[in-house]
Amino acid sequence: MKGIKPVTRKELYHIFRDPKSLIIIFLMPVIMIFLYGYAISFDLNNINIGILDYSGSEISGKFIGKFLHNDYFTRVGLKSGEHQSLGTYEKKLKAGEIDEIIIIPSDFSKKVRSGIPVEVGFVIDGSDSNTANIIYQYNEMVIFDFLEEYQNIRDIFKVNTKIYFNPELKSAYFFIPGLIAVLLLMISALLTSLSISREKESGSIDLIFISPVKSYEIIIGKTIAYVFVAFAVESIILLFSKFWFGIPIKGNLLVLFGFSLIYIFTGLSLGIMISITTPDQKTSMLGTLLVTMLPSIMLSGFIFPLTSLAEPLRLISNIIPATYFLKIIRGVVLKGASVSDFLFNGLILLLMSVILIFLAVRKFSRMRRIAG
Amino acid sequence: MKILYLIKKEFLEIFRQRELLFMMLIAPVFQLILLGYIVTTDIKNVPVGIIDLSTGTSTSRIINRIAGSGLFDIKNISRVNRDSVNELKKGDVKAIIVFRDPVKTGRSIPRYPEIQILLDGADSNSSGIAAGYFNGIIKNYILDDIESLGIAPIVKSKPLIRFNPELRSINYMGPGIVAVLLTIITLFITSLSIVREKEQQTIDTLLISRLRPYEIYIGKALPMGIVGLLNMCIGVLVAVLWFDIPVRGNLFYLLLSAIIYLMAILSYGMLISIFSSSQQQSLFYSWFSIITFILLSGLFTPLENIPVGLKWLVKINPLSYLVKIIREIFLKGNGIEQFYGDLLSLGLIAFVISSISIFNFKKFISK
Secondary structure, three states: OOOHHHHHHHHHHHHHHOHHHHHHHHHHHHHHHHHHHHHOOOOOOOEEEEEEEOOOOHHHHHHHHHHHHOOOEEEOOOOOOOOOOHHHHHHHHHHOOOOEEEEEOOOHHHHHHHOOOEEEEEEEEOOOHHHHHHHHHHHHHHHHHHHHHHOOOOOOOOEEEEEEOOOOOOHHHHHHHHHHHHHHHHHHHHHHHOOOHHHHHHOOHHHHHHOOOOHHHHHHHHHHHHHHHHHHHHHHHHHHHHHHOOOOOOOOHHHHHHHHHHHHHHHHHHHHHHHHHOOOHHHHHHHHHHHHHHHHHHOOOOOOOHHHOOHHHHHHHOOOHHHHHHHHHHHHHHHOOOHHHHHHHHHHHHHHHHHHHHHHHHHHHHHHHHHO | OHHHHHHHHHHHHHHHOHHHHHHHHHHHHHHHHHHHHHHOOOOOOEEEEEEEOOOOOHHHHHHHHHHHOOOEEEEEEEOOOOOHHHHHHHOOOOEEEEEEOOOOOOOOOOOOOEEEEEEEOOOHHHHHHHHHHHHHHHHHHHHHHHHHOOOOOOEEEEEEEEOOOOOOHHHHHHHHHHHHHHHHHHHHHHHHHHHHHHHOOOHHHHHHOOOOHHHHHHHHHHHHHHHHHHHHHHHHHHHHHHOOOOOOOOHHHHHHHHHHHHHHHHHHHHHHHHHOOOHHHHHHHHHHHHHHHHHOOOOOOOHHHOOHHHHHHHHOOHHHHHHHHHHHHHHHOOOHHHHHHHHHHHHHHHHHHHHHHHHHHHHHHHO
16 A cells, blocks of 8 residues: 555655646636536526517407517517518528517407407427427416416416425526536546556556556545545635625535545546546547546536436436536535435446546556556 | 658658557547547436335336437336435436326325325436426326327327438437547647647747748648548548438539648647647647537537527637538538538638737747
């Protein structure tokens, strides 16, 4: 075990010798959190509509008013020279200037007055199926509103909604803890991903091979050096999220740090495993990105809820470290969950790290034997 | 024609390594297919718990509708009250729906129960959508119920969906992902091109060669441009053949936009390479750039919500234009008359980036 310390010291020396890289490592996550805290949001709060009112009556005016008084809809008028016709609006729909056309038939007011059901046409841009679905739902909501008033079915039924943990449904509260999880894994893996392949490329690996230090000491020593860096990065982005975006940390900070330490270790071992398997830095980098970036963003529940995924994909999500840590960090930060709620997730992460380190050491010693 | 030798050398370097070749050409296909399946998942099977404390008959019919909708996955139904907050905290359910008898107002048996929905707001997105689904189910229930009493709703909607009538999300996401494929590999490899030679000191050999600066520049960038276009072609093939995405527009415009886009991305990669002093640094720079490009491109999240103060970031992001153009070409069949504005902006960005990049490259060479 006494070989670990000098390896760690050497690696730390290596890290601090390149302050430019170090600054990037610390600065980038903060900038990213800053950007995405503001920029990412799924909420669709502006639907541009074109309205063709063939009825032109008081009732149709009221019907349209229901849409315009709703915060979601914005009416896009015609420019001078444009005809008030379906063709004009269809063109606007194609150019993406509007998302939907509402067509009110000429017999709208007559029918509504005499209680005969009337159909209102909605032409929706379906390119983005999600948006189209939301627009459809908003339409129905507004129509229901109108019906309530005109058919006196108001107040017969109420759904009372109560939201816990994030009452204003702020996207940032959802995204930022998730982003911390995703970034932390990527940074940890990237940090170690070059540590072995760099030595392979420069040839200094031979010096390590012939040194008396044991293989497991080299692997563990190198990993430990980066634990400090990754942990510092995490603390900084956590503090930044708390003080800049006001993300409340409801749970125990120590619990969070404890779990993060395991998670960081998982990321670092993943990186070192990749570093050993790949011949040079270029390949290690691409490999690390392939393994960490897209899977952690897409398959961990960071953006897309896991329960909606198809069965085979859900199985894959089980081997992605971010999946487990995402649950932990959201639970602890937003809901104030305790250690016992996530013991299982922590254990899985620990297990993953141990397996990865074990494989890395085995592969490294084999390489060493062949070289020797 | 000395430049051809450099291009040949760059290609040799790519083909020499099977791992690299695999990552450049095969991995994107896997990613596209995988991503295609993931990003098309609409939110469904939202896990919910139900607490039913009501006595009326409506409740069970409403629960049946919830179960039948496919949007919710009912984890448990209990007839007694329980600690719902703790259940939400553990995250096993995203919502708990409580049915109660309304407070009697003296009239006959209440027709509808009182409903409360408790949402886990941590996942703000799915919670909001789930609440929307739920309200929709309830409203439809009421409307049907009233209709059975002889009161038909007087206004009905007749929706007509354009461009993507079956509302397949892959039709929207697939083309966007093709745009991303053009980005990742190309930016990474070009961002390493110069710095790697700096690190291995082979750069001096290149500098003392008889190649002119612009020849070195093009010789380094062009091979990756070809790889990028190859990636895109594979991507388009997968999109059309595997995912059955319609191509309504002219693919020539796609090629044109892709080439302009590649000019921007490759010069940007070269710029990173010139400024970095180690491969590690350039890796971090391009990694950061790619994530920023992707998240601010409108690929996953609508761009309308970005605050005005940050809108300029979208405006200078070349990927945001390509994603928009590519979608319009695939789905709407738009021609140049609809997106010439975007194409011009993209061209301007490409021009500015390449100018800066070439300027700095010359400065670097002359040192």
